[in-house]
Every structure is written in structure tokens, then in C-alpha cells.
Amino acid sequence: MFKTTWKGNRAEMEAASLFFTEADETMETAVSLRRLDKPVEEGDDGVWALETYAEEAPDIPALREKLSAFDDMLAAIEHVETEELPDIDWVAHSLEGLGVVRCGRFVLYGVHDADKLPDDEGDIAIRIDANMAFGTGHHPTTAGCLTLLDRFAGFAPKKVLDLGCGSAVLAIAAAKIWKRQILATDIDADSVAIAAENVELNDTDDYVITLTADGFNHKTIAEAAPFDFVFANILAGPLAELAPGMTDHVAKNGRVMLAGLMSEQEAGVVSAYEAQGFRLINRLDQPTWPVLLFVKL
Numbered sequence: 001m002f003k004t005t006w007k008g009n010r011a012e013m014e015a016a017s018l019f020f021t022e023a024d025e026t027m028e029t030a031v032s033l034r035r036l037d038k039p040v041e042e043g044d045d046g047v048w049a050l051e052t053y054a055e056e057a058p059d060i061p062a063l064r065e066k067l068s069a070f071d072d073m074l075a076a077i078e079h080v081e082t083e084e085l086p087d088i089d090w091v092a093h094s095l096e097g098l099g100v101v102r103c104g105r106f107v108l109y110g111v112h113d114a115d116k117l118p119d120d121e122g123d124i125a126i127r128i129d130a131n132m133a134f135g136t137g138h139h140p141t142t143a144g145c146l147t148l149l150d151r152f153a154g155f156a157p158k159k160v161l162d163l164g165c166g167s168a169v170l171a172i173a174a175a176k177i178w179k180r181q182i183l184a185t186d187i188d189a190d191s192v193a194i195a196a197e198n199v200e201l202n203d204t205d206d207y208v209i210t211l212t213a214d215g216f217n218h219k220t221i222a223e224a225a226p227f228d229f230v231f232a233n234i235l236a237g238p239l240a241e242l243a244p245g246m247t248d249h250v251a252k253n254g255r256v257m258l259a260g261l262m263s264e265q266e267a268g269v270v271s272a273y274e275a276q277g278f279r280l281i282n283r284l285d286q287p288t289w290p291v292l293l294f295v296k297l
């Protein structure tokens with residue numbers, strides 16, 4: 001296993017982490033995003049590091065080209081080093097130290113943090129163990145979806161779809177507050193296997209069904225539709241492509257929560273959904289990664 005460390009500002013590292021987990025096949029996953037320096041003053045952006053893992057030694061110049069094609073700002077990202085690691089599960093090992101994350105009432109933790117869990121009344125604990133599926137809550141897209149979900153907890157839909165579920169963190173959160181039928185799908189079969197484990201670990205298997213599917217292309221999705229709440233935390237391009245399928249599978253007055261788009265891609269995603277009969281009704285404004293909530297008219 002080879003570990004590669006990249007360095008840059010927070011927005012660069014977050015964008016690179018999405019590139020490695022979503023758009024690049026060569027890296028196992030981008031697992032660890034952390035700040036290197038101590039904050040000097042409030043709001044200062046700091047220096048961040050991202051560690052990626054691959055079975056083969058990565059071709060850094062080729063990766064750098066792909067990174068800048070993915071997003072211009074990634075032309076500035078620094079490659080710090082690539083080192084070969086002894087044969088242990090480094091992905092799990094590096095996720096061990098990630099720590100507890102709070103998003104609204106949701107408190108996400110791994111088995112290694114079980115003793116650090118706060119015990120406030122009203123907290124909703126979600127256990128997501130170290131693994132290869134995206135969705136530990138440490139990326140602002142996941143955290144943003146959970147925060148906005150908590151604000152709309154009163155909506156109480158009948159049928160929910162978590163499209164691109166990764167670890168199934170959003171489906172589990174929705175099951176904990178809504179206790180309704182939830183279909184959690186992902187194009188990646190390995191993520192779906194991990195999602196199923198997480199669903200069980202969180203005692204949500206009465207509500208959440210996991211399924212491997214590309215977008216809406218599966219008869220189980222067609223049979224379960226129409227949904228009155230859909231999560232999709234994927235990249236801007238796929239989100240725009242999914243808009244026609246969304247309109248076919250979402251009930252009137254149903255809600256769609258989108259994340260994974262960057263601020264400068266928001267207008268394009270909003271027009272793709274408006275063109276399909278959705279209206280933007282809320283958004284979580286956070287640096288680089290807004291989260292959008294639409295209603296189907």
C-alpha cells in the first residue's frame with residue numbers, strides 16, 4: 001500500500017478529497033483530511049493535509065493533470081510525499097483518529113470514539129466505523145446534509161431514497177428521526193456492502209434497504225417510487241444528469257436535498273432542477289460546499 005500526502009488550503013483539500021473518492025479510480029479512497037497548523041486567528045484558513053491510499057505507486061504528474069482538469073484551483077495543490085507502507089489496513093488505521101462529529105442533533109462516532117461520546121439529551125448517535133465508503137461525517141457535504149436534515153426533521157416523508165449512499169450515513173440518520181421506509185443505493189457494490197453493515201450496527205435494518213444501482217436504473221427503485229424525500233450527495237455533473245430521473249421518481253411536494261456541488265457550480269445545478277419542475281426552497285450556506293433543498297412543484 002502507498003500513502004500519498006497532499007497539502008493546500010482547506011477548500012483545495014476538500015475538493016481534492018471529493019476528486020479522489022468520486023472521480024479517480026486509482027486511489028483506494030481519500031481518507032484523512034486534517035489541519036496541519038494551529039489556528040492563529042478566528043476564521044483563518046490554515047494549512048491542510050489530505051492522505052490518499054493506493055495499491056500501486058501513483059503516477060503523480062498524471063494525477064496532478066487530472067486534478068487540475070477536475071478543478072482549476074487544484075493546479076496549486078502540493079504533492080508532499082508518497083511512501084510505501086507495511087501491509088496492515090492503513091485505511092482503517094488512519095480513520096481511527098478522526099474523532100466525533102456533531103451536525104445538529106446527530107453525533108457521528110467510530111468504535112474507537114465510543115468512550116468520547118457526549119451524552120446530551122436529544123443527541124442522536126450514529127456509529128460509522130472506519131472503512132472504505134465515503135461518509136464518516138468529516139466532509140462538509142455529509143455534515144451539511146445532516147445539519148439541514150435536522151432542521152427539516154418535522155417534514156416526516158413516507159418514502160425516502162438515499163441515492164449515492166456511501167456509508168449510508170444519511171439513510172441511517174433519516175431512519176433514526178423518521179422511522180420510515182428508506183432505500184439506500186450506490187453504484188459501488190463495496191460501498192453498498194459497508195452501508196448494509198452500518199445499517200445493522202445502528203439498528204436501522206427495519207427501515208433501510210440497501211441496493212447496488214446506477215442512478216435510477218433499477219426496477220426496485222421504479223417499484224418503490226414515488227419518493228417524497230431524496231438525498232443525493234454526488235458531484236455537480238452527475239447531479240445535473242440525474243435531474244430528469246428525479247422528476248420521474250419524486251412525488252408532488254416531495255423534497256430533494258443535493259450536495260457535492262461547489263459554490264461556483266450552484267447556478268448550473270439549480271437551473272437543471274428548475275427545468276425539471278423543482279423549486280429551490282432552502283440552502284445551507286457553507287464555504288465551498290452549499291447544500292440545496294428543492295421541492296417538486
Ligand SMILES: C[S@@+](CC[C@H](N)C(=O)[O-])C[C@H]1O[C@@H](n2cnc3c(N)ncnc32)[C@H](O)[C@@H]1O
Nearest residue numbers: 134135142164165166186187188214215233234
Ligand atoms: C460523496 S459520496 C456521498 C456518500 C454519503 N451519501 C454522504 O453523504 O456522505 C457519493 C457516493 O455516490 C456514489 N455514486 C456516484 N455516482 C453514482 C450514481 N450514478 N448512482 C449511484 N451512486 C453513485 C459514489 O459511489 C459515492 O459512494
